[in-house]
Amino acid sequence: MNQSKAKITAIGSYVPEKVMTNEDFSKIVETSDEWIVSRTGIKERRIAAEHEYTSDLGYKAVLNLVERYGKSIDDVDMLIVCTFTPDVATPSSAAIIQAKLEIRHADTLDLNAACAGFTYGIHMANALITSGLHKKILVIGSETLSKITDYEDRTTCILFGDGAGAVLVEYDEHEPSFITHYMGSEGEKSKNLYCSGISNLLFGEELEHKQRIVQNGREVYRWAVTTVPEGIRTMLNGINYPIENVDWFVPHSANLRMIESICERTGISLDRTLYSLEDYGNTSSATIPLALDLAVKAGRIKQGEHLLLYGFGGGLTHCGLLIKWTL
Structure with missing residues (x-):
């Protein structure tokens, strides 16, 4: 029986402006557009600017969510940022985003489950809300993989890009997600x-x-x-x-x-x-x-x-x- 009391109520996203195509990679490693597409399906990816980091992308994803759904986030009581590319070891990217959003009463933590991070994050949000410990949680998946990619390794560098997505999870015992x-x-x-x-x-x-x-x-x-x-x-x-x-x-x-x-x-x-x-x-x-x-x-x-x-x-x-x- 479903015991959840949490509901996804809004979504937002953000990707950096810079586009890196497969043709761009053919100029720095031995590869081609045909080779990359046939093996990965990837045609292009976004790359963060030199001074653009995980917290910046996550912050803009939340702003996109708020703009599109008209949601108030003043009463958000937890920020979970799912990432393995935080700006710094500490403070957490969640704490940095909390400061930028000016929601002082929200608890913050980074969650590192790598590529499973977002599903782990919304699972945790559901658990915290269903348990009654929290009411309204922002879950953000944000990465700047370009900062840790080896651009001399042709087998991995063609794969990775930067971006962020965010959802708002709220208490709702009548129509849980x-x-x-x-x-x-x-x-x-x-x-x-x-x-x-x-x-x-x-x-x-x-x-x-x-x-x-x-x-x-x-x-x-x-x-x-x-x-x-x-x-x-x-x-x-x-x-x-x-x-x-x-x-x-x-x-x-x-x-x-x-x-x-x-x-x-x-x-x-x-x-x-x-x-x-x-x-x-x-x-x-x-x-x-x-x-x-x-x-x-x-x-x-x-x-x-x-x-x-x-x-x-x-x-x-x-x-x-x-x-x-x-x-």
Whole structure:
């Protein structure tokens, strides 16, 4: 039985102005537009300006949300920023955004679940509101991956872009958004996708690069196309929910070939799948809210439809949510 008392009431997004096309990459590494599109589905991505950071993108996504939905955020009592590219180690990007929004009474925290961050974040917001501890939470997925991308590594640099998406989650026991969830992590596989920080060691082994994204794409692909379909089946079987009843599938936009494999293994049509990678690349925790907002702006998602969100990535971590669209 659904015990949720939380509802998504608004959405907003922001991407930087600078566009980096596949042709731009062909000038700095050995690649081509045809090679990138055929293997990833990505055509272009947005790149933050030199002095534009994760908090700036997240802040502008919230302003976009407020402008479009006319929502007051003066009474927001929690900010959750999902990111693994914070402006600084501390204070949190959430605290910086709170200051910019001038909502002094809101609690703040950053949540790092990498590419599963947004689904983890709204799951946490649902839990905090349903428990009665909070009433109104801003969840922001914001990343500036260009700041930690190795532009000499042709296998990874073509993937990543910058962007932010935000949703407002509020108390509503009569028409909640959240139906069920499934989540997990396999930390023993974490060396397949990492970015070092204060330490350059992982499980006692020295990492290849400092403060740059390193990925074993083949292993991450194998893990995702197995783990995500299994997670979806477990989640939906737990409530006897037929997968045919899912109106829209919104996976993390890592790679179109990966999404196609997941769809094939679950029986979900690609026509019912929303993604943001074509224009924005892999923006980690921002891919799902960006995909949602693109569909909202295009009038594709209808009120009352059921959406299956599934984030997966560094950790290796994953989180799926079945929600009812209430906007």
